[in-house]
Amino acid sequence: MNLTGMVYRPPYEANSLLLQVTLGCSHNKCTFCSMYPDVIFTVCPMEQIEADLEEAAQVWPGVERVFLEHGDAFVLSADKLTQIAAAIHNKLPKVKTIAMYASIQNIKHKTDAELRRLSDLGIGGLDIGVESGLDAALTYMNKGHTAAEAKEQLLRLTKAGITYSFNAILGCGGADLWQENADATAELINAVQPHLLFIGSLHAQPGCKLYDDMKTGVFKECTIGQLLDEQERLISRLELKDTIYFGSHPSNIVPMQALLPKHKDEMLAIVRQTREHLREKLEDHPVRGGEGSILSR
Ligand code: SF4
Known part of the structure; x- marks a missing residue:
């Protein structure tokens, strides 16, 4: 089985x-x-791809x-994805879902009929880095989409029957725009009602522009207090019908997994308790390790 270069996958794709x-x-x-x-x-x-599927069929039928x-x-084009899905179902007949990372631009380049065809082939569980509902944050992060485009394309996915994870990043607006980021992101999430909401917190590793901008102060990173305030503000504004909140990313000050709207009050209580517990450190920035993991808060 060929897997070249660094391989990333969402935590819920472990199996x-x-x-x-x-x-x-x-x-x-x-x-x-x-x-x-x-x-x-x-x-x-x-x-x-076919050689890898042949091998997979031997070891994991x-x-x-x-x-x-x-x-x-x-x-990939709808035709190429169709070809790949057909090859997967041919070699691995028990496969129900074919998931992958996707961007808003990737959706935009497919017609409604193509999206429906891909849904019929089991393509779903897309993992989409929407990151924010605030255009100022999206522009700085160079995501290649606006909030309005994200809303339009995510609604098209839902209409086609394709489920997805909406990935959002706390702290995306920095210390100056954390309130705006929380409000705009909650508004976008409410508008599209994702099946899964994957929450992480902003962090940067050497080798990206954000890392340099944080070092030079061009981008003002949120403090621990601001990240907690943003998380509380975001959760309190969410009006969801049936969404899994997956916030166990190691970058989060308060890791949590919950169901919305069922656990909303408990989630808010946990964020408030954490703020009280960390009251001496609210002005500090978290100390982070690999993948933004919190080493100290
Ligand atoms: S550049 Fe952006 S879209 Fe590409 S892998 Fe990184 S976060 Fe995802």
């Missing part, structure tokens, strides 16, 4: 077969990203979920 269909990310210029710094985006040839690598495999 999925990782199948490489692309190398790198077609966008590769988000301000905070250092995932594929020197990787030239490449589409893997069908022969390689009962696998039910496949995650397509790398950074935004949904950039």
Whole structure:
């Protein structure tokens, strides 16, 4: 099985077969990203994908979920994804879901009929870095989409029957715009009603623009207190009908998993208790390790 370069996957894909269909990310210029710094985006040839599927069929014939690598495999044309899905179902007949990372731009380039066809082939569980509902934050983060575009494209996915995770980043607006970021992001989330909400907190590794901007003060990172305030403000503004809140990313000051709206009051109570517990450190910045993990708060 070929897996080239650094391999990332969402935490909830731990039991999925990782199948490489692309190398790198077609966008590769988000301000905070250092995932594929020197990787030239490449589409893997069908022969390689089929050889990997042949191998997977030998060692894991009962696998039910496949995650397509790398950074935004949904950039592939609907025809190419159809070809890959057909090959997966042919070699691994128990597969129910074919998930992958996707961007808002990736959706935009597919018609409604193509999205429905991909949904019928089991493509779903897309993992989408929307990051924020605030255009100022999206522009600085160089995401390549606006909040209005995100809303339009995510609603198209839902209409086509494709589920997805809405990934949002606390602290995306920095110390100056944390309130605006919370309000605009909550508004966008409410408008699209995602099945899954994946919350992380802003962090940067050496090798990306954000890391340099944080060092020089061009970007003012949120303090621990501001991150907690933003999280409380975001949760309090969420009006969701049936969403899984997955906030266990190691970058979060308060990791939590919950169901919304069911656990909303408990979630807010936990954030407030944490603020009280950390009252001596609210003006500090978290000390972070790899992948933004909190080493000290
Ligand atoms: S779309 Fe994802 S992988 Fe690509 S640059 Fe942005 S954060 Fe990195």
